[in-house]
Amino acid sequence: MTGELSPIDKAKFVAAKRAVDYVEDGMRVGLGTGSTAAWMVRCLGEMVRDDGLKIRGVPTSTRTAALAREVGIEVISLDEARWLDLTIDGADEFDGDLNLIKGGGGALLQEKIVATASDQMIVIADVGKEVESLGAFPLPIEVIPFGWQTTKALVEEMLISMDVLGRSVTLRMNGDTPFVTDEGNHILDLHLNRIGNARQLSMVLNQVPGVVENGLFIDICDVVIVGYGDGRVETRDINEGTVETDRLDFVENENLFTDLD
Numbered sequence: 256m257t258g259e260l261s262p263i264d265k266a267k268f269v270a271a272k273r274a275v276d277y278v279e280d281g282m283r284v285g286l287g288t289g290s291t292a293a294w295m296v297r298c299l300g301e302m303v304r305d306d307g308l309k310i311r312g313v314p315t316s317t318r319t320a321a322l323a324r325e326v327g328i329e330v331i332s333l334d335e336a337r338w339l340d341l342t343i344d345g346a347d348e349f350d351g352d353l354n355l356i357k358g359g360g361g362a363l364l365q366e367k368i369v370a371t372a373s374d375q376m377i378v379i380a381d382v383g384k385e386v387e388s389l390g391a392f393p394l395p396i397e398v399i400p401f402g403w404q405t406t407k408a409l410v411e412e413m414l415i416s417m418d419v420l421g422r423s424v425t426l427r428m429n430g431d432t433p434f435v436t437d438e439g440n441h442i443l444d445l446h447l448n449r450i451g452n453a454r455q456l457s458m459v460l461n462q463v464p465g466v467v468e469n470g471l472f473i474d475i476c477d478v479v480i481v482g483y484g485d486g487r488v489e490t491r492d493i494n495e496g497t498v499e500t501d502r503l504d505f506v507e508n509e510n511l512f513t514d515l516d
């Protein structure tokens with residue numbers, strides 16, 4: 256089965272596998288959304304089933320909640336957990352300051368709430384997610400359906416006022432209909448190419464009436480674990496200022512790929 260994994264899938268897996276080493280008995284763990292986070296959930300499920308790991312998971316989307324239950328993780332709400340020891344999630348981009356763009360999978364709102372309600376946030380990502388400056392990936396923002404076209408126009412005006420010119424804002428679609436988030440909202444994708452001041456943009460965006468949250472995660476991520484297709488994995492801790500590198504053997508983790516859907 257390992258042979259069927261693409262290099263990018265292997266990279267995602269090794270990052271996820273390394274991240275679960277941070278999870279200890281009794282932890283309340285925020286469970287991210289996306290394909291990389293799905294590997295992490297699978298790895299945690301194996302630890303629950305085979306090693307008797309006792310954790311409670313707070314998912315960041317309905318699809319992560321379904322996968323967590325499927326692999327045997329006890330799922331609780333954020334209100335039940337109140338606060339989390341650790342959140343592990345993916346990202347669409349991360350820069351040298353470990354600031355992120357998230358929301359490619361449409362779950363940015365719950366992801367940002369859960370990550371912020373955690374003692375530590377670990378991002379797991381293949382090396383292709385690393386950027387010099389954020390913005391090549393379209394920045395998702397979550398907006399309420401009421402008057403979304405007016406909200407879109409206000410966001411476009413705000414971008415012009417910030418001299419972010421010549422960029423487009425598009426409504427994310429799901430086939431022929433607008434994408435709808437778990438909260439029943441829509442996603443606008445801001446095609447900015449490059450974001451000069453992410454911190455300022457994040458603050459200004461959330462001032463626009465109708466905008467619920469944006470996909471810029473500023474000063475939230477503590478550690479990024481970067482996976483490579485050859486099995487290498489690099490752990491960068493922004494608080495400790497450390498970088499650790501090791502390599503993971505795919506063969507010994509063969510069984511994890513058997514349930515690859």
Ligand SMILES: O=C(CO)[C@H](O)[C@H](O)COP(=O)(O)O
Nearest residue numbers: 289290291345358359360362
């Ligand atoms: O922010 C997210 C979902 O809203 C995901 O974590 C992000 O899109 C990365 O996903 P993947 O691991 O599939 O590349």
